[in-house]
Amino acid sequence: MKIVLLRHTETTSNKYNKADSQIDAELTKKGWEDANDLIPSLQKLNIDVFIVSPLKRNIQTIQPFLDTLDNPVVISNELTIERNLGNFTGTPMGAFQKYCDENKEHKIFCKPKNGESIADTYERAKKLLSFLKEKYNNKTILVCGHKNFLMCFEILLNDLDITDYYKFKPLKNGEIREFNI
Numbered sequence: 693m694k695i696v697l698l699r700h701t702e703t704t705s706n707k708y709n710k711a712d713s714q715i716d717a718e719l720t721k722k723g724w725e726d727a728n729d730l731i732p733s734l735q736k737l738n739i740d741v742f743i744v745s746p747l748k749r750n751i752q753t754i755q756p757f758l759d760t761l762d763n764p765v766v767i768s769n770e771l772t773i774e775r776n777l778g779n780f781t782g783t784p785m786g787a788f789q790k791y792c793d794e795n796k797e798h799k800i801f802c803k804p805k806n807g808e809s810i811a812d813t814y815e816r817a818k819k820l821l822s823f824l825k826e827k828y829n830n831k832t833i834l835v836c837g838h839k840n841f842l843m844c845f846e847i848l849l850n851d852l853d854i855t856d857y858y859k860f861k862p863l864k865n866g867e868i869r870e871f872n873i
Contacts, residue, residue, distance in 0.1 A: 693824065693829050693830060693831060693832075693872075693873045694831075694832040694833070694870065695824065695835060695849065696737055696739065696833065696834040696869070696870050696871075697835050697837070697842050697845065697846060697863060697868065697869045697870075697871070698734075698834055698835070698836045698837075698866075698868050699836075699838065699842055699862075699863035699864065699865055700745075700749040700753040700836060700865065700866075701719055701724070701726040701727050701730075701749075701752075701865050701866040702719065702720045702722050702865045702866070703718060703720060704717050704718055705717045705782075706865055707720050709784060709785045710783065710784060711777050711781060711782065711784070711785055711788070712774070712781070712782070713774055713775065713776060713780070713781040713782075714773060714774055715781060715782065716748050717749055718749065719749055719752045723753070723865070724752070726865070727752065727754070727756050727757075727866070728756045730753070730754075730757060730868075731756055733868060734754070734757045734868075735760070739764075739832050739833070739834045740828070740831040740832050740833065741765045741767065741831055741833045741834070742754060742758070742764060742765065742766040742833075742834050743767050743772060743833060744767070744769070744772065744835075744836045744837070745768070745772040745773045745836070745838060745841070746768045746769075746770060746773060750772075750836045750837060750838075751766075751836075754834070769823075771819050771823070772835060772836075772837040773838070774838035774839070774840055774841055775807070775808055775838070775840035776804075776806075776807040776808045777807050778803075778804035778805050778807025778808075779804055779805045779806055779807065780807065789858075791804075800854060810844065813841055814847070814848065816841070817841065817847075820835070839862045842862070842863050846869065846871075847860060849873065850871075
């Protein structure tokens with residue numbers, strides 16, 4: 693099985709350095725341009741199945757490529773949704789990490805009010821990997837998702853410890869990474 697990770701292209705929240713979390717943010721003009729620029733790279737991958745978060749920025753990112761295909765298999769999967777930052781949604785990037793530091797809480801296990809921890813997001817990544825192995829074991833799968841979820845998923849794919857999360861380099865908007873499982 694080959695898994696291709698793609699982080700959605702730039703959103704309005706990304707542009708203004710806000711934590712959009714599970715807000716259904718739109719792509720910016722640059723985000724749409726970058727989505728179109730992904731077409732040649734995605735064409736080389738021979739993708740069998742597209743797994744996307746239910747948030748529209750993900751389908752918007754791959755839609756220009758999907759428009760070049762006949763009957764692509766596209767599955768919206770709740771497991772891939774961005775980490776829920778609860779009361780910190782819409783705040784400046786880094787506000788929640790600062791909160792954890794100020795309260796001397798471990799940033800991996802610290803859970804915002806009405807939200808989820810990095811450890812919770814990692815558990816969803818485990819469930820997605822099990823699902824993919826069960827349903828699409830001999831396929832090339834593109835997972836188009838979000839920074840925090842994709843970081844957790846990549847840590848899992850690399851068989852690393854989730855406590856190394858903040859040492860890990862996240863995918864940039866529109867970046868692709870490939871893994872053979």
